[in-house]
Amino acid sequence: MKYLLLIQHGTAPTPGSPEWEGLSEDERTAISAAYQEVSQTPGVTPGAWMQPPETATTVRVQDGRTLTTDGPFVETKEALGGYLLFEADDLDAAIELASRIPAARLGGAIEVRPLVER
Secondary structure, three states: OEEEEEEEOOOOOOOOOHHHHOOOHHHHHHHHHHHHHHHOOOOEEEEEEOOOHHHOEEEEEEOOEEEEEEEOOOOHHHOEEEEEEEEOOOHHHHHHHHHHOHHHHOOOEEEEEEOOOO
């Protein structure tokens, strides 16, 4: 089964943020190493980090007109920060991997969603 792991950073410190700069060098190194370890897990296809939510453009079509709005319509703490794909035997394996993603323990959350395979 393939799973999409959606990384919601919440209040987790991200590189370049004041929260990140407030961490010790050892803490920053450990977090970076943990993300690298997750990315190298067998079955993982690394995704990509995303720019901050305020850089987004939301697109809707109403009455045949394309409407755009700067930014997302979600709380910043709920905004998607990145993703990865994981091919695993079962949901338990995907949950275990999600628990190793630093954002999950640093103020964010990981949504594990099975993909429809055709």
